[in-house]
Amino acid sequence: MSRRLSRSRLPVHPAVPLVAFGAGVLLASDPEQPARFTAYAASARRAVRLAGACSLVAFDYSRAKRSLIAAEKAEFLDGDAAHWELQVASGKAERLRADAVRRGEPSAVLEEEARRTREEAAAYGEALAGRRLEAGQRSGRAAAWDEVHERNAARLLALCIANGGVYVKLGQHAAQLDYLLPPQYTRTLHQLFEHNRASSYEDVSRVIEEELGAPPEALFGSFERAPIASASLAQVHRATEHGTGAPLAVKVQHAGLREECASDLQAVGLAVAAAEWLYPDDFRLGWTPAVVGALTSARVLTMTYEEGVSVTDVAGLRRLGLDPNEVSRLLCEAFNAMIFDGGFVHCDPHPGNVLVQLVLLDHGLYRDLPRAFALTYSRLWHGVVLGDADAIREAAEEMGVGQYYPLLAAMLTARPWTDILRAGDTGDARALQEKGTAADKKQIAGYAAQYAKHIGIVLDLVPRPLLLLFKTNDCLRHAERQLGAAGGALAVARLRQAAR
Numbered sequence: 001m002s003r004r005l006s007r008s009r010l011p012v013h014p015a016v017p018l019v020a021f022g023a024g025v026l027l028a029s030d031p032e033q034p035a036r037f038t039a040y041a042a043s044a045r046r047a048v049r050l051a052g053a054c055s056l057v058a059f060d061y062s063r064a065k066r067s068l069i070a071a072e073k074a075e076f077l078d079g080d081a082a083h084w085e086l087q088v089a090s091g092k093a094e095r096l097r098a099d100a101v102r103r104g105e106p107s108a109v110l111e112e113e114a115r116r117t118r119e120e121a122a123a124y125g126e127a128l129a130g131r132r133l134e135a136g137q138r139s140g141r142a143a144a145w146d147e148v149h150e151r152n153a154a155r156l157l158a159l160c161i162a163n164g165g166v167y168v169k170l171g172q173h174a175a176q177l178d179y180l181l182p183p184q185y186t187r188t189l190h191q192l193f194e195h196n197r198a199s200s201y202e203d204v205s206r207v208i209e210e211e212l213g214a215p216p217e218a219l220f221g222s223f224e225r226a227p228i229a230s231a232s233l234a235q236v237h238r239a240t241e242h243g244t245g246a247p248l249a250v251k252v253q254h255a256g257l258r259e260e261c262a263s264d265l266q267a268v269g270l271a272v273a274a275a276e277w278l279y280p281d282d283f284r285l286g287w288t289p290a291v292v293g294a295l296t297s298a299r300v301l302t303m304t305y306e307e308g309v310s311v312t313d314v315a316g317l318r319r320l321g322l323d324p325n326e327v328s329r330l331l332c333e334a335f336n337a338m339i340f341d342g343g344f345v346h347c348d349p350h351p352g353n354v355l356v357q358l359v360l361l362d363h364g365l366y367r368d369l370p371r372a373f374a375l376t377y378s379r380l381w382h383g384v385v386l387g388d389a390d391a392i393r394e395a396a397e398e399m400g401v402g403q404y405y406p407l408l409a410a411m412l413t414a415r416p417w418t419d420i421l422r423a424g425d426t427g428d429a430r431a432l433q434e435k436g437t438a439a440d441k442k443q444i445a446g447y448a449a450q451y452a453k454h455i456g457i458v459l460d461l462v463p464r465p466l467l468l469l470f471k472t473n474d475c476l477r478h479a480e481r482q483l484g485a486a487g488g489a490l491a492v493a494r495l496r497q498a499a500r
C-alpha cells in the first residue's frame with residue numbers, strides 16, 4: 001500500500017512551496033487582493049470574447065467588401081473621383097476666403113466662389129448618394145449588405161450581453177447613433193437599454209454594508225430585495241426612509257465593477273488599437289430626484305423616488321396630454337441651461353435616464369465645465385446656428401482644431417458643412433434639421449467614412465469636456481428623432497442659450 005502511494009505521488013518542484021507561501025503572504029497583506037484577482041480573471045475571459053467577436057465581424061466584412069464593394073467601386077469610380085475633386089476645390093475656396101477675412105481683407109469675389117463651390121459639391125454628393133441607393137437596390141447589393149449588418153449586429157449584441165458592464169454602456173451609445181450606423185445596429189443594440197443582468201441580493205447587501213457600514217435592513221425602513229431597474233453599471237431598489245416612510249430609490253453599483261472596469265477599458269482600448277493598425281486609413285478614434293446624502297457613498301446612491309414616462313415614449317406622453325415637440329424643446333433647453341449656465345452637465349441622457357415630468361436619472365456621469373470652455377463652446381454654437389464660418393473658425397482655434405473648423409461644426413451638428421452655412425444664408429436654424437431621407441442618411445454615413453481619419457485627429461485634439469458633450473448631443477438628437485420633433489429643437493434651443 002505504501003509503495004503504491006509513493007509511486008503515484010507527483011514530484012514537487014522546490015519553488016512551489018515558496019510560491020505558495022509568497023501568495024499567502026500577499027493575500028493576507030491585502031484583503032482585497034483575492035477580489036481583484038477574480039475580477040482580472042473575469043476581465044480576461046471577457047477580453048477573449050471581445051477578440052473572438054471582433055475577429056468574426058472583421059472576417060465577415062472583409063469577405064463582403066471583396067464581393068460587394070468592388071462592384072460598387074467599379075460602377076461609381078468616375079463619380080467618386082469627380083465628387084472628391086469638387087470637395088477639394090470647395091476646401092481651397094473656403095481657405096482662401098477665410099485667409100482673406102483673417103487678414104482684414106474680405107472679398108465679395110472670394111465669398112461668392114466659396115459659396116458656389118460648396119453648393120456644387122453638396123449637390124453632386126446628394127445626387128451621387130441617391131444613385132448609389134438606387135443601384136444598390138437594383139443590383140441586390142443593398143439586401144446583401146443588410147444581411148451582413150444584421151449578422152454582425154447580433155454578434156455585438158451577444159457580446160455586450162455576455163460581457164455586461166462597460167460593454168453594455170458602449171453598446172447603448174452605439175444604439176443612439178441612428179444618423180450614422182445602419183438601422184440593423186441601432187435597432188438590435190437598442191435592446192441593451194432593457195437587457196441588463198441584475199446582481200443578487202446578497203451582493204447588493206454586501207456592497208451597501210461595505211459602503212455605509214450596515215446592511216440595508218438596518219439603514220432603511222424597508223428595502224425591496226428585487227430591483228425595479230438594472231442598468232449596465234448599477235441597479236435600483238425601492239426603499240423607504242426610517243421614521244418618515246418617504247419613498248426612496250437606492251442605486252447600488254454592481255459588485256466587482258470597480259475592479260473590472262479598468263481592465264475592461266484596457267481590453268476595449270486594445271481592440272480599438274488593433275482596428276487602427278489593421279485599417280490605418282479608415283479607423284481612428286436643483287434637479288430631481290434629490291440625493292439623500294447620509295445614505296450615499298461612492299457605490300451607493302440613495303434618492304427620492306420619482307415617477308414618469310420615458311422621454312421617447314410618444315404614446316405615454318400623449319396619454320399625459322403632452323406635445324412631443326414641446327417635450328423635445330424642454331429637454332434641449334434643460335441641457336443647454338446645464339451646459340451654458342450651470343457648467344455642470346449630465347452626460348448620459350439616454351431614454352432610460354430621462355423621465356417626463358422632466359426627471360433626470362442616473363447621476364453617475366456628470367462633468368464640471370470650466371467657465372472659459374463653456375464660453376468658447378457657446379461661441380462655437382452661436383457661429384454654427386448663424387452659419388458664421390469665421391466665428392466657427394475662431395472658436396475652433398481656441399479649442400486647438402482651427403484647421404478642422406468645418407469638420408468640427410459638422411461633427412457637432414451631424415450635418416454637412418454646406419447645411420450649416422445654408423442656415424446662415426437663410427437665417428433659419430431649421431436648415432440644420434435632418435431631412436429624414438435614405439439618401440441623406442447615406443450621404444452623412446459616407447462623409448463619416450470618408451473623413452474617419454480626420455475625425456479621429458479632431459477627437460484627439462479637442463478639450464476633454466467636449467468629448468462628453470459630443471455624447472450628450474448624440475443622446476439628445478436620438479430623443480428628438482424618436483419624438484418626431486420638427487424644426488431642429490436642439491439647434492434652435494442652442495441658439496437661444498448661446499445668444500445669452
